[in-house]
Amino acid sequence: MMALQLLDPLSFRMQLRMQVASKMNELAGDGTSTAIILARAMIESGLLAVAFGANPISLKKGMEKTVKELVKFLKERSVPVEGREHIRAVASISAGNDEYVGNLIAEAMEKIGSDGVISIESSSSSETSVIIEEGMKFDKGYMSPHFITNQEKSIVEFDWVKVLVTDQKISNVKEIVPLLEKAMQLSVPLLIIAEDITRQVLETLVVNKMQGLLRVAVVKCPGFGGAKKALLQDIALMTGADFLSGDLGLTLDGATSDQLGTALKVTITSNATTIIADPSMKAEIQARISQIKKDLSETDNANLSRKLSERIAKLSGGIAVIKALLEPAKSIATNAGVDGDIVVQKIRTHDWRIGYNAMTGTYEDLLNAGVADPSRVARCALQSAVSVAGAVLTTQAILVDKIKKTKPPVPLVPGITP
Numbered sequence: 001m002m003a004l005q006l007l008d009p010l011s012f013r014m015q016l017r018m019q020v021a022s023k024m025n026e027l028a029g030d031g032t033s034t035a036i037i038l039a040r041a042m043i044e045s046g047l048l049a050v051a052f053g054a055n056p057i058s059l060k061k062g063m064e065k066t067v068k069e070l071v072k073f074l075k076e077r078s079v080p081v082e083g084r085e086h087i088r089a090v091a092s093i094s095a096g097n098d099e100y101v102g103n104l105i106a107e108a109m110e111k112i113g114s115d116g117v118i119s120i121e122s123s124s125s126s127e128t129s130v131i132i133e134e135g136m137k138f139d140k141g142y143m144s145p146h147f148i149t150n151q152e153k154s155i156v157e158f159d160w161v162k163v164l165v166t167d168q169k170i171s172n173v174k175e176i177v178p179l180l181e182k183a184m185q186l187s188v189p190l191l192i193i194a195e196d197i198t199r200q201v202l203e204t205l206v207v208n209k210m211q212g213l214l215r216v217a218v219v220k221c222p223g224f225g226g227a228k229k230a231l232l233q234d235i236a237l238m239t240g241a242d243f244l245s246g247d248l249g250l251t252l253d254g255a256t257s258d259q260l261g262t263a264l265k266v267t268i269t270s271n272a273t274t275i276i277a278d279p280s281m282k283a284e285i286q287a288r289i290s291q292i293k294k295d296l297s298e299t300d301n302a303n304l305s306r307k308l309s310e311r312i313a314k315l316s317g318g319i320a321v322i323k324a325l326l327e328p329a330k331s332i333a334t335n336a337g338v339d340g341d342i343v344v345q346k347i348r349t350h351d352w353r354i355g356y357n358a359m360t361g362t363y364e365d366l367l368n369a370g371v372a373d374p375s376r377v378a379r380c381a382l383q384s385a386v387s388v389a390g391a392v393l394t395t396q397a398i399l400v401d402k403i404k405k406t407k408p409p410v411p412l413v414p415g416i417t418p
Helices: 009-027 032-051 056-077 084-094 099-112 173-186 199-210 225-239 279-297 302-316 320-324 327-335 340-348 375-393
Strands: 136-138 156-166 190-194 216-220 261-268 273-277 354-357 362-365
Touching (some): 032 375, 084 099, 136 225, 156 173, 173 190, 173 199, 190 261, 199 216, 225 261, 225 273, 225 279, 279 302
Parallel strands (some): 190 216
Antiparallel strands (some): 136 273, 261 273, 354 362
16 A cells, blocks of 8 residues: 655655755766756746646656757767866866865876776874775675784785685585695685685685685675676686686586686775786776776666776766756856846857856856866756656646644734744
């Protein structure tokens, strides 16, 4: 049975705003204010058109058709962000004109490249800083603290590591004895990435490690579902290992040392593993990144897009639509203390690159002035706004709580309401 929750009109409007903002956070992580302003303007203009006889369905279709053309326009005129100064300018704008944060982002991007990932974490000190972590990192740590090699840091550290990659559960140590023996013969550490291992197998590996016979560590497969298999394939590729998967006809039973991969360095904590690839695998890794980028450009699915972007980052290591489009510029100008309508009129007489710089109070080429938003944010703001506005305009009725009218309190002093 469906639950029906009545809202007062104000709560309903707030829920609409939250829906737009949530969609923007999911798609782009920024631009929530722009999307909300656009959605409000589209809804207001659309309701006015409906009041004058426009068909809501036709209006919605027209908005969707228009936004497709606008997205195409933005893609054609988007300029790649190149160079530290350009990155700094865009990052500073996104950070609320915070130059310090913009410089930090530019520094990080310069070091890790455009395919890297930047994560924001709380600092133990009072200063904001940039720390670069090399290699592929995923959220799975060692299965036993007995694998730790650096007691002071409570981590496993291996150099020139042999790597086993499988999506199967290791139920019997006999399944991997040939691989363990090879690692012992070569006097090299072995990293085992598997779906799971039995307690008996884990205890056998720990005992051999504690006796100094074998340098080994085990971590569980990262990811879930289809994403897990794709990530394991990426790990296998970057290490040069065979991906031992039953779906591919490659099982642990009969696996040979030739199917092991190699990593330059592996670091494992209680909750994460970082693998730095052998430099000789660079060409293969770049080819895989190019393929994933192609897949990314061909999907409109937000969840799949996020997962593909994560794979790239891990491998690299590093309104009536037209009228509503004027609302963000108008709001910016109004908030800067000038007449928004006049600013919008002047902008419309110039080339599309020319806009109003609220910081300097001048009309100029905003891109050259360093006032630029990510193209993806602008596109997603349009699409999110049209999606919500279209739903509102084609809704025939909304159930809300009736607002109870209350008498105003009698002032204690004439003219002053308590």
